[in-house]
Amino acid sequence: MTSLEKPNGGNRSAAGAAAETAHISRPADVADSPERVGSGAGERVARFLQRQGAPILLALVVLVASFAFPGFATFDNVASILFQASGLGIIAVGMTLVIISGGIDLSVGSVYALGGVLAAWASRYGVLPAFAVPLAVCGLIGLVQGTFIGRFGMPPFIVTLAGLLGARGLALALTDEGKTVYKVGWNDTFAQLGHGKVFGIYLPVYFMVAVFVVGWIYLQRTKSGQALFAVGGSESASTLMGLPVARIKITSYLICGLLAGLAGALNAAYTISGVPTQGVGWELDAIASVVIGGTLLVGGAGSLIGTLAGVLLLKVILNVINQIGTLNTSVQMVVSGAFLAVVVVVQALLTRAQNLRDG
Amino acid sequence: MTAPTVPEQLPDRAADAVRERQSRARRIGWIRDYGVYVALLVLIIFNIAATPNFVALDNLRVQLVQVAPVMIVALGVAMVIGTEGIDLSVGAVMALAGALIPLYLGYGVPVAIAVALLGGIASGLFAGVLVASIGVQPIVATLALLVGLRGVAQLLLGGQFRQISSPEFNNLGTGSVLGVPIVVLVAAVLAVIVGFLMRRTVFGRRVVAIGGNPDAARLAGLPVRRTLITVYLLSGLLAAIAGVLLTAYQKAATPSTQGLLMELSAITAVVVGGTPLTGGRVRVLGTVAGALLMQIVTATLIKHDLPESSTQMVQAAIIILAVYVQRDRGGARR
């Protein structure tokens, strides 16, 4: 860090020396001297790793697995990994938006289950209600949570913890405590959307890809998406710059609820039933994949590409462990947990290094 | 940055406004401080009147035994929340502690328990170092442990659940002393210890001071880092104790399910008990009452043939209400 001070210390005297010629505009000097040029390659590498670590690691794991296990790089296996990732992937998109805006949503697992139950129930009225009903209800839950958080300033953690309980309770209530299972007709169009295949790949995978693409455009290319970064990065600055902070926060929870509902509906279409006990603990998987993907939990920075890589990484590790055969899923948990720990430690160290410099 | 000056005499209207605000704050403060006890009392009275067999000894015993692990875990979580942190790892720590028991039972019950508790301490130490020394956010640091530790617990037992046939050990979970279940006794003793720790020791007062104003605490020369690490360590230890007791009660270590979602129940108990998420206050008795309240709400609804789903929705409403009452102090913080 001490090396950082030098360009600036030098700058002060340089300014004095250049006093006589200061009326000659020399923007080039202004450009490089006050910048922290000294931050060096180390930080750049670290930054790169934080942003691109998950995709790189994913590529490595895939590469190694392809050589190590003949069954890994087959079309069927890859298609199955993608399908297994689809539900969590869709949910993780919403979670990424919420976390970038500086919040957190613990309710997604329950909302996912509720979405499935509602979709299965509504599928008897056709394919449109089968999507419209869960999206409407789950969106409403997101909206209400967002309002508590954005307008009333209640802590996201607790509001969505209540949402976790409430949505699960609602799902159970609708199914008579899980005793009633709403069935989706096997030949319904709706069911086809769940387990139909195009080019040998399940339709939900296409949904996931579409959600990621639309989500990416929203986040990176719209005013509203840009505002999420600003609010998460500095709420007070955003307020002073005139952004409608409450509305931006509410939007993120609304989208998160909608996507959890959509994922639930697709799952109902695949399993041709609505089961209220689905998705327990998925909020944690979603948060984990978002964090592994390089999105900062403090908000203000993150990427959907990272999130996609994070989701796929979790699923690929699971798949590899299954390929090995002698290991069980607990290894996957240990690996994910350890990986998560490493990621957050690296993130914290990076943040700390930057704060030291800024301070 | 504006530090408004204090006029010597406030205009009457302004003074009235201040008084009005203070009395309102006091009312809200009262609800925040005593609401949970009142709610608990009302619920108990209602049950005595309206629920058959509620006061029966058996029922009371069942309720207390069921709530004891939550209560023990919540005591630790309350301390963590008092520092403006959070601990999501407690459920996984319970599973880990439970899984260690059958592995070391061969060396005797005390050894097995000691190892299990050491597991909890190590986990808490890890979380504390991540939070206090490295500066990881508490929620992610403990999330990593939540994911990883349950995996470790399952690995230890090869993904299986393990029956425990040592009557000596199982007695911890099922036995009684003078008619009081040991589990309940341990919970009560721990509540008293944590209460004492928080109220009467240098450590406890530091925890509260650090949670209340970390900058002032640092300027006053308090050992902020060491105190934080100790808090997470204690939370891990308490979760491990709960894990050991639950294992004894179930007569089996079930790493895949033991303590699942316990972090949420514990946080609920703490929040409902009036400990603000913004730190600076640890309400030990409130936490005990919060855990009891949630337990009795569940029991009441079940006794009155209301389904599980309604329990969860009622719990959600109670949480929202509790946080709404605390909102005046809190602000929009996670």
Added chain:
Amino acid sequence: MSSTQPQEVSAAANVNRPVLSVRHIAKTFGGIAALADVSLELLPGQVHALVGENGAGKSTLIKVLTGVYRADAGTIEYDGAEVRFARPLDAQLAGISTIYQEINLVPLISVARNVFLGREPRNRLGLVDFRTMNAQARRLLAQVGVTVDVRRPLRSLGTGTQQMVAIARAVSTEAKVVIMDEPTSSLEPREVAKLFGVIEQLTASGIAVLYVSHKLDELYRIAQQVTVLRDGAVVHTGKISELPRLQLISHMLGRDIAQVQRQGVTAFDDRSGADPDAAEQLLDARGLSKRHQISDIDLSVAPGEIVGLGGLLGAGRSETVRAIAGATKLDAGEVRVRGRKIRNGSTAVAIGAGIALLTEDRKADGIIPGLSVRENIVLAAMPRLSKGGVVSTARQRAVVDIFMKRLRIKASSPEQKVSELSGGNQQKVLLARWLCLSPQLLLLDEPTRGIDVGAKAEVQALVAELAAEGLGVVLISSELEELIEGSDRIVALRDGRVVGELRGDAVTENALLTLLSGEPAANPDPPPEPAADVPDAAVPAADLPVPAERTKEQR
């Protein structure tokens, strides 16, 4: 796309009609008046300086103008119509653009995104057009003399450059009024020159600028009008060229220049003074430096001596005492207590060496609001008052009683919550916190600010008493009489440097005011003026009044 600056505004057309008029604005917080009755008019094409010490109400006024706060009373007339801004966005849309002292940008996102946040250029599909945005941002920044890669995250820039980005953002909106709150506090001299160039461009195109700063050189260079606020009220308004510097400072500090006399209005005894050249210095700090805050500050304190730190807001007084107390890590310099060097950057080490710091901001880093009076007092001394880690309430009570009596802390009981006490009593609680550690050196940062008259006198008397007992004291106060009557010796700071020292009979208000105003004639060893680096901006040095008294002059 053409430049976003509203060049078409005719400067001549409405030069005498104010673009923004503030009338009788009042704002109270929790029954305390931050603004009592403030009126202000901004003329197009002019720079209006707003000055005042801490707590005068400058920031509150700005926040009212920008829609962050709503005034309790009074009206704001903007562009000929009465307006009410419910939120910052409304003020911005109306054309009031603000640069805040704390850089209010988002550090993690790119420079260009910061400049255009909330008004991003978009393509036909309604999506953000980054190519256009980056190009425009590059052009805007070039206007203020910054050429950086606009795609880089803001935080990778230096603070000065960040502030220039904020300035570029503010002036790029179609603003009619630009408010600048201490815009130069983090700028290097050359950047200041650039900023002044920008301000000239703005005023030339008829934009009104409200300029808040405590750097008098700057004010006299760029402002035409000045308004002085004190205690939430306007104490002076008019042309700045008609207001001598010394007069301006005395308005700010509330002293009548004609009556500068030792009136003895404080409870300090006439300080006979300890020997500042005593063989053993209690405190000996050398070369304290911290980037952007203080540079090369020397300070020594003898036992029993009260050393005043003089300086205007932002001169580096608080930063100096915080550095001595280990609350900030220094870039350079060392602190010795009784000749023994202490490790820098640790409050615990400093406390162990007998240094106690009473901070300026009671709320932010002083009291712990949820705890009782007793616990706030014993916070630092807790280990000494407990056995085996168990708190002994009885022992605490005994100590607390002594200090509550000695400091006359008015509380219903030691168990009352400290947040329920008045400001003066909270301050005494904090003093007690340090005194029960029996310190050797007390660093008092504005010990009497915001507390009532009675408590103030008590605190002052106590400080004098403690010094008589042999404690060394460093006193910071924005109130001149407190500083002058309370100190044996005053070290004057300006722009983070020591600019002079007053001893014995030379400790007078005029001498101090002259030192603080930074007028070359009054300063035997003038530091390099930042203005000297900027020959292209006019310095009205010739217009400045010559101070009536000299530093060393006897009264």
